[in-house]
Amino acid sequence: MFSKILIANRGEIAVRIMRTAQEMGIRTVAVYSEADRQALHVLTADEAVFLGESDPASSYLNFDKIIAAARETGAEAIHPGYGFLAENPAFAERVASEDLVFIGPPAEVMAKLGNKTTARRLMIENRVPVIPGMNTAATDITSLSVAADELGYPVIVKAAAGGGGKGMRIVESRDALAEAAETAASEALASFGDGSIYLEKYLEKPRHVEFQILADSHGNVVHLFERECSIQRRHQKIIEETPSVALTNELRDRLGAAAVAAARAAGYVNAGTVEFLLDESGEFYFLEVNTRLQVEHPITELTTGLDLVRRQIEIAAEQPLPFTQTDVSRRGHAIECRIYAEDPACSFMPAPGEILFVRAPEGPGVRYDHGVYAGFQVPLQYDPILGKLVVWAEDRTSAIERMIRALKECVILGVRTPIEFLVDVVSSEPFRSGRTHTGFIEEYFAQWHPDRVLDDIAVLGFVAHEMAGPGFAPQGNERARADEWLSPWQRLGTWDLGR
Amino acid sequence: MEYKVKIGPEIYTVEAAPLDDAGSTNMVLEGETLPVSVRAVAPNHLHLRVGDRTANLFVARTSEGRWIWIDGRARLVQEAGTVERRKARGLAETPCEVTPPTPAAVVRVLVEVGSEVVKGQGLVVVSAMKMEMTLVAPYSGTVRAVNTQVGAQVSPGEILVEIDAGPEGSKDE
Numbered sequence: 217m218f219s220k221i222l223i224a225n226r227g228e229i230a231v232r233i234m235r236t237a238q239e240m241g242i243r244t245v246a247v248y249s250e251a252d253r254q255a256l257h258v259l260t261a262d263e264a265v266f267l268g269e270s271d272p273a274s275s276y277l278n279f280d281k282i283i284a285a286a287r288e289t290g291a292e293a294i295h296p297g298y299g300f301l302a303e304n305p306a307f308a309e310r311v312a313s314e315d316l317v318f319i320g321p322p323a324e325v326m327a328k329l330g331n332k333t334t335a336r337r338l339m340i341e342n343r344v345p346v347i348p349g350m351n352t353a354a355t356d357i358t359s360l361s362v363a364a365d366e367l368g369y370p371v372i373v374k375a376a377a378g379g380g381g382k383g384m385r386i387v388e389s390r391d392a393l394a395e396a397a398e399t400a401a402s403e404a405l406a407s408f409g410d411g412s413i414y415l416e417k418y419l420e421k422p423r424h425v426e427f428q429i430l431a432d433s434h435g436n437v438v439h440l441f442e443r444e445c446s447i448q449r450r451h452q453k454i455i456e457e458t459p460s461v462a463l464t465n466e467l468r469d470r471l472g473a474a475a476v477a478a479a480r481a482a483g484y485v486n487a488g489t490v491e492f493l494l495d496e497s498g499e500f501y502f503l504e505v506n507t508r509l510q511v512e513h514p515i516t517e518l519t520t521g522l523d524l525v526r527r528q529i530e531i532a533a534e535q536p537l538p539f540t541q542t543d544v545s546r547r548g549h550a551i552e553c554r555i556y557a558e559d560p561a562c563s564f565m566p567a568p569g570e571i572l573f574v575r576a577p578e579g580p581g582v583r584y585d586h587g588v589y590a591g592f593q594v595p596l597q598y599d600p601i602l603g604k605l606v607v608w609a610e611d612r613t614s615a616i617e618r619m620i621r622a623l624k625e626c627v628i629l630g631v632r633t634p635i636e637f638l639v640d641v642v643s644s645e646p647f648r649s650g651r652t653h654t655g656f657i658e659e660y661f662a663q664w665h666p667d668r669v670l671d672d673i674a675v676l677g678f679v680a681h682e683m684a685g686p687g688f689a690p691q692g693n694e695r696a697r698a699d700e701w702l703s704p705w706q707r708l709g710t711w712d713l714g715r
Numbered sequence: 716m717e718y719k720v721k722i723g724p725e726i727y728t729v730e731a732a733p734l735d736d737a738g739s740t741n742m743v744l745e746g747e748t749l750p751v752s753v754r755a756v757a758p759n760h761l762h763l764r765v766g767d768r769t770a771n772l773f774v775a776r777t778s779e780g781r782w783i784w785i786d787g788r789a790r791l792v793q794e795a796g797t798v799e800r801r802k803a804r805g806l807a808e809t810p811c812e813v814t815p816p817t818p819a820a821v822v823r824v825l826v827e828v829g830s831e832v833v834k835g836q837g838l839v840v841v842s843a844m845k846m847e848m849t850l851v852a853p854y855s856g857t858v859r860a861v862n863t864q865v866g867a868q869v870s871p872g873e874i875l876v877e878i879d880a881g882p883e884g885s886k887d888e
């Protein structure tokens with residue numbers, strides 16, 4: 217087993233990986249950019265190495281600097297988290313060539329699956345059903361236009377080099393294709409360093425159902441059941457749950473078998489996710505394989521009781537899986553809500569800024585993986601995820617009630633977040649009855665605006681806060697240091713109003 | 716004492732007598748008298764009782780006002796006088812200026828001075844947090860000035876493209 221690993225990532229996922237490493241007795245190395253000097257992952261690690269300027273190319277995407285940081289600290293393995301270099305085969309290759317271990321699948325497997333068109337061809341050869349679409353990427357508008365005409369609109373433009381909703385656009389008609397293709401290619405280039413794109417037929421109202429798989433280097437492959445991730449905005453998941461209400465046991469078995477077949481076909485090793493779209497008739501189609509730890513992995517951990525990061529590290533250390541498919545079971549229901557710095561009332565626009573106050577939700581069945589604290593500046597340069605709120609309960613109804621309760625306890629002030637929106641979505645009748653599909657937000661919440669039901673209390677609270685006087689909170693700057701805070705506060709003594 | 720308080724476009728008037736030693740008072744909100752008790756739990760934490768309702772409020776001050784959190788709902792609450800002086804723009808309305816909604820970097824400029832544009836046409840593409848957004852023409856007309864270039868870091872309020880409204884544009888306005 218490794219004695220020290222480097223985590224080539226930031227934010228909540230870097231913190232989450234470090235926690236398991238610490239539990240395994242493995243020392244951790246953080247890397248950080250200018251914008252992240254005071255970030256939580258830097259404060260959590262045993263050691264931290266500065267990479268450079270805040271732009272990703274100079275920091276979290278920079279091979280040379282990350283390898284040098286591993287060399288300098290004596291780390292034996294690198295965990296890439298998700299995003300950044302997690303699905304970059306050139307980086308995995310480079311890590312291996314430096315006699316370091318990449319905690320993830322081998323570079324060639326990643327290359328095969330990371331290229332979405334190659335992956336489609338591989339699945340077709342192995343009889344896994346795929347969505348009608350192009351099996352080779354294109355960059356010129358002429359061949360895209362021809363393919364789109366053959367498929368019939370609407371079509372979806374996708375980045376060939378990566379997933380996660382980056383570089384993805386739905387195109388309703390021929391005259392919108394050129395602009396969508398250009399934007400998608402540019403976003404793909406920025407996110408994956410490769411601007412090639414391809415088209416698939418756009419399915420109406422599909423559910424997104426994915427299977428977690430684990431494969432060791434000894435040929436053992438298991439799946440850890442599904443996650444339904446249909447609630448999306450801008451093709452990015454925001455609410456995930458397991459089990460999916462859409463799967464019968466028979467369909468679950470077929471999908472699980474297809475996921476394991478896909479992993480075997482690719483020679484997969486380590487943790488991965490096979491994504492499917494499920495249409496209203498129960499037909500399923502291979503979407504892609506994500507060759508990394510998923511953002512939403514905690515819901516699988518809560519229902520199966522397995523620590524996926526621990527399995528990833530053990531597999532990378534060439535240990536065999538200590539269980540087989542029949543040993544894997546699960547219990548209860550888990551839901552995750554992603555919390556981004558964004559404004560749900562304004563097209564989910566990113567909302568960077570300074571976090572002024574946070575208070576973590578607590579209590580039975582609640583897990584909060586996050587990377588923020590009061591005083592942290594949410595940087596403009598990176599994906600705006602702040603954290604993930606995950607709950608477990610014995611059944612779906614209880615899990616929904618628990619999620620609503622936990623969201624109401626999850627205080628973040630200073631930047632706009634979707635917490636209020638998430639409360640409304642999870643509380644809604646369509647969500648409760650499980651009528652979820654990838655267009656759910658557009659169908660039910662397109663015109664969402666904050667409810668004014670508690671505004672009277674907010675108004676009275678403002679006045680009460682004002683009247684409680686300068687002693688209640690210091691005038692002016694909220695960023696006052698803790699010791700400056702304390703003195704006027706302590707002077708209040710037993711000041712205790714309104715028994 | 717009378718307070719004028721604003722949440723979004725709504726202005727509320729509150730009359731409140733001073734707090735007594737127990738932290739209780741009566742407040743009149745839009746004509747309705749409500750018994751209110753306040754308890755300071757921590758610098759950012761207020762426990763409020765209004766009639767038979769109770770709530771934990773979390774408060775953070777900013778230069779613009781106070782963020783107040785109640786049961787998952789965060790509100791930026793402002794003194795109405797301050798807001799009027801600032802002439803804050805209605806956020807829910809269609810933007811009438813070509814400015815980014817968030818700090819961003821300019822990725823592409825799609826028009827040049829003299830370009831004829833129609834309402835809704837893309838003018839500038841900006842990128843923030845790895846997402847691209849196209850800023851569109853709020854009305855039809857002729858581009859008078861392009862005040863930015865590819866690679867520039869831009870902020871809300873900066874007018875990136877100025878447009879002289881054409882005949883159709885003026886009709887719309």
